[in-house]
Amino acid sequence: SLRSRQTLKLVVEGAVFTEEKDFLVQSCEYFQALYRSGMKECRQQEIHLKGLCARGFLIALVVLRGERPILDADEIVEAIECAAFLQVQPLAKHLVEIIDSDNCLLMYHTAANFGLMALYHAAAMFIRNMYHDLESEVRKSLPIELVLYVESLVPSTFVAVGAHSTCGVNETIHVGNRTLCHLDDDGKSWKVLTELPPKASTSMAGVTVLDNKLYVVCGIQLQGAQKQAVESCFCYNVESDEWSTFASPKQLRYNFPLVGLDGCLYAIGGEYKQTIMSSVETYKVGTGRWSFAAHLPRPVAGAACTKSMGRIFVCLWKPMETTEIYEYLTRNDQWLLVTTLIRHQSYGHAIVAHRDNLFVMRNGPQDDFLRCMMDCYNLSTGQWTTLPGHFANSKGSLFTAVVRGDSAYTLNRTMTLEYAIEGKTWKPRNQMKGFPRSGSLWTFFLRLPKGNR
Template identity: 70%
Template sequence: MSFSCRIFNSVMSANGSEAETDSSCDGADGRHASGPVSAKLTVVVGSTHFSEEKMFLVQSCDYFRALYRSGMKECRQEEIHLNGLRARGFLIALAVLRGEKPALDGDDIVEAIECAAFLQAASLTTHLINLIDSDNCLLMFHTAATFGLMDLYHAAALFIRSMYTDLEAEVKKSLPSELISYVESLTPSVFAAVGAHVTCVGDETVHAASRTVCYLDETGNSWKVLTDLPLQASTSMAGVTVLDNKLYIVGGVHGLHKQVVDACFCYDVKDDSWSRISSPAQRRYNFSLVGVGDRLYAVGGEYERTVMSSVEMYDVTTERWEFAAHLPRPAAGAACTKAMSRIFVCLWKPMETTEIYEYISRKDEWRLITTLIRHQSYGHCMVGHRDNLYVMRNGPSDDFLRCLMDCYSLSSGQWSSLPGHFANSKGALFTAVVRGDSVFTLNRSMTQEFAVDSKNWKPRRQMKGFPRSGSVWTFMLQLPDALTLK
């Protein structure tokens, strides 16, 4: 059901409500508190009445969860009044809690932030964070500060800081001094890279000097060393990703026979330190590693030259791996990305069919969302920006040096081809990382920044390429001042 139609089914008059009664008051954990309440609850926001399943609200919002654990008289009432909120904001909250991803304009954003702060609805806060862009980031930041929605406040400030060159004049014109100071106290994310290196032990320490993670100093247009890789770490055919500003390196290979490396590592930029993490149960290499929320997902890959469909997820809180639903078919080195806090994998059927699957975490399943048929020679790269997935590929065999790009809109479910093409003779665009409303691409000759404008990528800057041969992993990291000054 569309968001616009939701209002007709969610909003009801005070006299039209029908509540089913129960003899208990359900708590958030399924236990009961004393006193009779209805299985359905009428929530009054202003003059508008909403009839909702009580357990749905309890499971979705900290406000209702706390209310029904408190034992207060309200948990026995069939009608709850939320004073100070507006009906439109509550309607938006209900839509998001049901799994919808509505686009929001200025007034909607303000009311949604107010509602997210009051209800302490984590999923609504996450949705708002996913919607941050150059047009609404100042509104998001200022409104989140007003209502104390701290996760959104910090995320919007980071976005502004990363786009500060473009936004500085408007920031200083429209924001109060204390908010400007907070933005300027943050360090922007930097474009970082690491080449493909095998483990370095015994007599091989001669290669240790080149085993570094580097970042691009955009002011000086030079690459600088951030940290050395642990000697036992391999980035050759490994899983490499960043989650919560920490760099993870999982698996990889060593030697001509592709011996799997068991050692897995996490680099914390805050402490400038490496630590070991546990290894996946299934040994694998040439797989995709992506992080969403508080979990890493190791997707597909190979073991003993056999392509696999297995998927494992690592909970960074419990520090444990567990298996998730298998891919629809075996895949190695599959293009994988995240967008709108959702995971997508691109499975290619040579020589022309691209299928994009989404991992539905609440159901632990992979769901086909779209298919694209394009003749190509080889290769895929996929990057997510807001609610769009950009798929890059080589052209057909008679013109394979062209990098062609198609865009899939998650909101509309429609494909579109980006105008023109991108030269790919030196590998450009087969690594792409988003920062704010920009995308960074890299090869040995150049680093390019593209401004993402609707369905177009417009070149903004060209900087120094990464002076390493072979495969390269790229990502964004927010570095403390102490690291950039060392």
């Protein structure tokens, strides 16, 4: 209808923007409130937005259309001002997603000034997780109340769990090993956080963290030589130290990646009864319901998967010697081929993200998993870079890599190794105690209550 296509002229610092009214109302709480108020501006075709920068408003429009720009310092300040003034939630979310060690102090201080609370808290958490590196700069450049708030927070803790099948009532001998453990602050010992519920399986399960809760979906239990899919799904609330169950996917599966993003879990591909699948399901935590999403371009089990800047990426192998990286477009419910990596006798087995870089760990020559090679794909430039040298991958430690701040943590029975990520290089930074469990491992970060640390 003509009404739904009504366009408005918006004047910001003398710059004129023409946008559909419905687009603005759906995107910004400011315009929602304006058109509910009955003020005279509701009947005007031209609205002057005072106290805003034109560039900040332009950045807001770009983000609302689905782009994810990397911003410099001046653009960050103007974007925060616009996000706070117009209550543009997608812009505030984008700002959270691009927090890094170069801009976190600016984000934190500016968000505090403009009252953009989600960004304020996210930037403070990022600073707390990197406080060892940032403390002197924090104390030198921030007001004391902002320093005290950062120091009041609990940093994220490195947590690991082994791959365990379900545990029957007559198998209590195994219970002692079925534990989630966290690395203490000095990195010298692992301490038990909680035990897995008897019916929970972390063997070939989907395991991920979303909003500081751990989710374990499906997995397997062995019946003779047969893999039997586990129907139960579990959630661990670290704040209350309680496990709960939730609905299983419509299609049972195992050997699949599970990703948590924006209040949803994504179960991607996997196997069921020896059949490799391309189906994808999403679970909305708020509604407690699973639903099917767009299928993968082809069936895959045990795919490498990661999140970067609020985006989901998955590695698919394509014989011979080709690793394709696809992005799942949550807005459009479709998979998009982002880039292709071709390496002789090598596939991407693990992938982690740092800033706008995707790091793909792959086996070395002749399937040599002990000499792990690494390639970096930059999302902003679209360029591949091979990291110099190779990385010791004893017992698959690099395949467990998870990132916090500017560090990547890897883990095996021998040691926990922290790498400092500096540009396109990984440099060993700190060696800590290994995890005393055999077999595959799941690693992640959780913020533990102060009493648990």
